[in-house]
Amino acid sequence: MRAGQVNAVQAALEDHTGRLDWPREQIEHYRTARLRALLSHARERSLFHARRLRELDPSTATVADLASLPMMTKQDAQDEWDSIVTTRDLDRERAERILAEQQWFSYTPSDEQVFSSGGSSGVRGVYVWDWQFYVSAACLAWRIQTREERRAPVRSPSRLAVLAAGIPPHASTPLFDVPTAPGMETVVIPAGAPFDEIVAAVAAARPTHLVGYASVIGRLARAALAGDLQVRPVRVSTNSEPLLDEDRHAIDEAWSATIHNLWGSTEIGVQAVGCGHGEGLHVCEDEVVLERVDDSGTPVAADAPAARTLATGLANRTFPFIRYDLGDQVTLLPGTCPCGSAFVRVADIGGRRDDDFRYGTKTVPASTFRYVLGADPRVSEYQVRQTVDGAEIFAVGDPDVPRLSSAVAAALRRQGLSDPQVRIEVVDHLQRHQASGKLQRFIALR
Ligand SMILES: [Zn+2]
Structure with missing residues (x-):
């Protein structure tokens, strides 16, 4: 199943890398059609969303119409689980049982995976990723790098070291353990291991590419600067935690590697990814609608400060998130990016x-x-x-x-x-x- 899904990601990457060249009108046209598809499906299949979408006609809805809908909180998502999920063969009790019993990242008979995350916010979350949602999220995570590798191929063979949870129930390992260049080998190194073990494992892997938690990669860079780690990655992807300036500087100083910072969540998948050319991160507008809003949920102007960011995930059909409060604030960056992509950018996500x-x-x-x-x-x-x-x-x-x-x-x-x-x-x-x-x-x- 896993091998089949990785192949599905590699096939879909052809389409996804092409989208990076889309002009604005094409991005917006595509996004509107995807939004209408999501709203129609959610209203038909989810009791929770049917109630909230009563006043909206999905077949003519636009991104601007989302403002008429209520916000969805993390508490809503977890308290109303059984009325949000759109598939009949899964409810919260069954999802919890899968989490408790699975030995490794398992698939339901309908090809869904169940993940869990949280703790830092005090609310534990249980999430379902269906087959297509996973393929979408993995493409969003890797398509910019794939484009860059095609423009300037790196030395071969390439090896990717994945510093992630390494075990269920967290989604990070299946999301990032994806070979994106022909012949690329991958190795997963649990980020929770004692640091000297992590350093030894990374040294043994001799990665050309590194992906992992921002704080762990930053610390590896400092180990390299101190002479304790001899590796020369050319491309580094950071995720799951804010990329602090001190970590970014250490990575730059240690390896002069291109840094792709990623902003994601288990709920939405991937919201934005840095291209390594311009500042900030490109919003994945074809698969995610972000709204910058004030405290009451009303959208604010592009240059006005926002209290929160609401996300609507266009690819998640099995557990739809519509106007979901991410709990992060983002600032839009003006102007076009030197990489040539028309996808808008947000400034780096700082501390929460x-x-x-x-x-x-x-x-x-x-x-x-x-x-x-x-x-x-x-x-x-x-x-x-x-x-x-x-x-x-x-x-x-x-x-x-x-x-x-x-x-x-x-x-x-x-x-x-x-x-x-x-x-x-x-x-x-x-x-x-x-x-x-x-x-x-x-x-x-x-
Ligand atoms: Zn760019």
Whole structure:
């Protein structure tokens, strides 16, 4: 099944890479037709969406008409699971049973896969990817790289190292473990393993291509700069976490590799991907509609600040997400990209809003810690937990603890905290989320 699906992705990549050259009118024409198909299907097959789409005629609907529909939250999606799913042979109970019993990434008799993610937001999510949705998401993840490889083929044989969860139930491994050039070999390296094991596995794989969590790739780049890892990847794809400036700079300095940053979610698949030529990330407008809205869900002008981003996934027919609140804010970039694609771009997705710590009436942005901790060359990785009157920091590396503690405390005082208490503990490795392998860098007090 897996081999068949990977071949389906490789076949569909022909179409998807071609779309990158589409002019605006073609993108918009295609998107409108896909939107109408999704709305018609969701209204007919999903009780949840039928209620919400009552007032809308799917056969004439446009992207602008989405504004008349209510937003869909993560809580809605999980609470109303059985009335959202459009296939009769799957409900939440069955999906949970598949997650509990499967030994590896399994397929239902109708060719769906069940994934789970979350933890960082406090709401665990269970998701269904049907065959076509997976093919779409994998093409979105890889089509820009495929175009670049065709323009300038890399040395052969090429080898892709995939740093992802490595085990079910997280979707990252099947999504990224896809050979995209003829003869490309792939190796999956679990990102939750002890770091020295990861370094050894990457060294042994001698990858020409690297894909994985932004924080892990950043740390590998720092290991390379320190002389602990001898590999020379030409292309690097980061995902699942915000790509911090310090990680981007390390990757650039270590390998001068082209960086493709990817913004995705288990709900929507892939929202946007960087091309490595222009700034920011190209929105996958042919498969995803993004709306930048204010707090009440009303779309805002392209140059106005938005409170949240709503996504409508055009490829997910089995579990439709329509005006789904992604919880990220994006800024549109003006102008055309040097790569020639007419797909609009958003600025790099920075730290998430959840990263902010609130102390009474004072809000301390995560960047306060980042600027101090990320700039310390003796800290290779860190995690910050908010405390009532300051922060507890776990640092991997060999920092000068008293000096670093007082630097963080000084930064917090500049944010308005009168007597911040900062405790730094040097550790061997950081605790990653058990199921997903993701690192939650900033943990706010609830
Ligand atoms: Zn571009």
